Structures are given as C-alpha cells and as structure tokens.
Amino acid sequence: xxxxxxxxxxxxxxxCPFMAAGxxxxxxxxxxxxxxxxxxxxxxxxNGDDFVLTREPRPGEEPGTEPVIHILTGxxxxxxxxxxxxxxxxxxxxxxxxxxxxxxKDLVSGQEK
Numbered sequence: 001x002x003x004x005x006x007x008x009x010x011x012x013x014x015x016c017p018f019m020a021a022g023x024x025x026x027x028x029x030x031x032x033x034x035x036x037x038x039x040x041x042x043x044x045x046x047n048g049d050d051f052v053l054t055r056e057p058r059p060g061e062e063p064g065t066e067p068v069i070h071i072l073t074g075x076x077x078x079x080x081x082x083x084x085x086x087x088x089x090x091x092x093x094x095x096x097x098x099x100x101x102x103x104x105k106d107l108v109s110g111q112e113k
Contacts, residue, residue, distance in 0.1 A: 032069075037053070037071065040071060040073060041053075043073070044073045045104075045107070049073045049074050049075065049076075050072075050073065050074060050075060050076040050077045051071075051072075051073050052070075052071070052072040052073075052076060052077070053069065053070070053071050054069070054070050055067055055068070055069055055070075056068045056069075056070060086099060
C-alpha cells in the first residue's frame with residue numbers, strides 16, 4: 001500500500017541540521033516525482049494550510065552540497081511574516097522575483113476556466 005504523501009516527507013521536515021548534535025551524515029538521494037509535490041500543494045489548500053516551497057542553494061564541491069528543495073506545510077505564516085516576505089520579493093522584482101496574488105475562491109481547476 002502506498003504511504004500517505006505527507007508521511008513520506010515528515011522525517012525530513014522535522015530534521016534541522018543546526019540542532020543536530022555531532023557529525024552530519026549524508027542521506028541517500030530520494031527521487032521525488034513532481035506529481036507528489038503538486039499533491040502536497042493541493043492537500044495544503046484543501047486543509048487550509050500554508051504551503052512553502054523553497055530552494056536552498058548549497059554551493060560547494062563536496063558531496064551533499066548540491067541545492068536542496070524544502071517543502072513545509074501547516075500553519076506557518078503569520079500576517080507579519082507574510083508582509084515581510086512580500087516586501088522582500090518586491091525589492092527584488094527588477095531581478096526577476098514575482099508576486100502572484102489571488103483570492104482562494106478564484107482558484108479553479110483546468111476544467112473550470
């Protein structure tokens with residue numbers, strides 16, 4: 001039986017390299033199909049949760065220093081934090097940052113266009 005989508009990511013979401021004691025070890029690479037990311041997004045929207053996807057660049061030549069994708073879901077973003085993120089994105093619009101804002105009720109499936 002297929003493991004629920006969020007359960008696959010929970011161990012990674014709870015690990016914090018800054019809180020880990022001792023030496024960090026490299027985890028084996030796990031392939032994540034693009035469709036599973038969209039399932040997480042749709043699940044978060046359905047449950048009224050926040051969904052944050054970010055890419056952490058890790059420049060370096062050592063194994064395990066390639067970029068990492070972080071996906072976080074839950075009640076994460078306060079109005080104050082959202083305003084800070086919107087302001088930061090606005091500062092970088094001339095470098096390609098984009099802000100897309102719409103009402104939740106205006107989100108439709110491809111069939112409803």
